[in-house]
Amino acid sequence: MTVSAKDSANTAEVSEVDRVVAHRATGVVPRLKSAARREDILNHASRLFLSYGIAGTSTRMIANAVGISQPSLYAHFATKEALTNALSARAFASLEDLIAKIRSADIPAATRLEAMIRGYIRFALDQGAAYRIAFMLEGPMHEDEAFNPNILPGMQAFAGFRDGLALLQREGHLREGSTDHLAQSLWASMHGLCALLLARPDFPWGEIEAMIDFHVEIILAAYQNKA
Amino acid sequence: MTVSAKDSANTAEVSEVDRVVAHRATGVVPRLKSAARREDILNHASRLFLSYGIAGTSTRMIANAVGISQPSLYAHFATKEALTNALSARAFASLEDLIAKIRSADIPAATRLEAMIRGYIRFALDQGAAYRIAFMLEGPMHEDEAFNPNILPGMQAFAGFRDGLALLQREGHLREGSTDHLAQSLWASMHGLCALLLARPDFPWGEIEAMIDFHVEIILAAYQNKA
DNA sequence: CTGCTAACCTATCAGTGATAGGATGGAGCA
DNA sequence: TGCTCCATCCTATCACTGATAGGTTAGCAG
Structure with a gap:
């Protein structure tokens, strides 16, 4: 060897x-x-x-x-967890940039939602380790427990995502309803696919890109304003 | 003490x-x-x-x-992992029962989809540990790796879920398209909310039951046949 | 060259999952 | 009753983990 x-x-x-x-x-x-x-x-x-x-x-x-x-x-890092958190933070900063860029991009508002969704999914799959740290590791066991710093970088990115949705909604490209509920629900729909693909690559997914396209289309139809 | x-x-x-x-x-x-x-x-x-x-x-x-x-x-158990897998298997057997019951229940076909979705979500949140073991723990790192036994109990339950969807589709209560894609996409949408609620109970979800209702409604509208 | 400090080391800790091999209690038979 | 046997359960120990204590050294400032 x-x-x-x-x-x-x-x-x-x-x-x-x-x-x-x-x-x-x-x-x-x-x-x-x-x-x-x-x-x-x-x-x-x-x-x-x-x-x-x-x-x-x-x-x-x-x-x-x-x-x-x-x-x-x-x-350099107080604990192994601090190291993973730092890694997560570094990666999520790039997701924040991406979302901010899309939000202010010079593209038709109607296609901005799809760009954000696809950007999010691509990020999660590309930065699997960082994504896991922020959103998939065993965190606190009860909701009343101390706030977990693991989630902070991810939450900042989510806030940017939510703001992007609020803007789209004001412009009439997102269905009506509580923006918070919509953001969390859409987040859940995107996260579900990313989390399953990351956690279970051995599942017989078939053609993964086709699966992603299928899911994105359904999500778009579900959350976009049909106007 | x-x-x-x-x-x-x-x-x-x-x-x-x-x-x-x-x-x-x-x-x-x-x-x-x-x-x-x-x-x-x-x-x-x-x-x-x-x-x-x-x-x-x-x-x-x-x-x-x-x-x-x-x-x-x-x-009793060869490894700690074997113990967790046994726990997962025991819990998922009850999910299989639940889905099978709903599938053959004497309720309007139109409401069977909602019953399955709500049953799945309720199960995941009630049996958090078992659900984590099957679908959220770090599994194999690459898709070509040996099949992970952790997932087996969950996959059997998923197969029952998929069959239930196939039946609904034949009866015209699920939108058209590849049943596999639909099942996996719907699974992802449900899993996303469960996984986030389990992994991040410290996120400011607001009223969780309301959030679940909101998400279920959107999912229903997205996957149910609009006939 | 001297001396200080940040960078780095070795040695060691308690806790973890797992293994080897010995002790024992209780059911079945004399 | 007493004996045997083996499933059940134990103590002792392993290699590895994350983490800490305290000493060593490279390299810059003066």
């Missing part, structure tokens, strides 16, 4: 040990300024989460990939 | 210890026949999962609640 520089694109069956060693950074790892190292960690963690899942990625795996010791991670 | 004999030895931090001791079975725990003990374990695990989450419930907590040693669990 040859472990080339940085990280061999490891193959199917990996032993526990290989799983760690395969991602070991080789050679001297230079000391980095805190901010740069932090980004470094997030990048490696993001890649590992996609391969092994969040629970399946240990802090030692991340540290090995970066090329530092496991406790060194704690100079 | 009364800790009865056995092992109060290894104490470290208060809250952590309390979390374990609080559910400790007191008094002599009689030896049980395998099947009875198995049910016993599932009942206690189900309760603990609701309070502390699945990842947050250790095999030692379960064993303490039942009143047996932690390794004794492995006489």
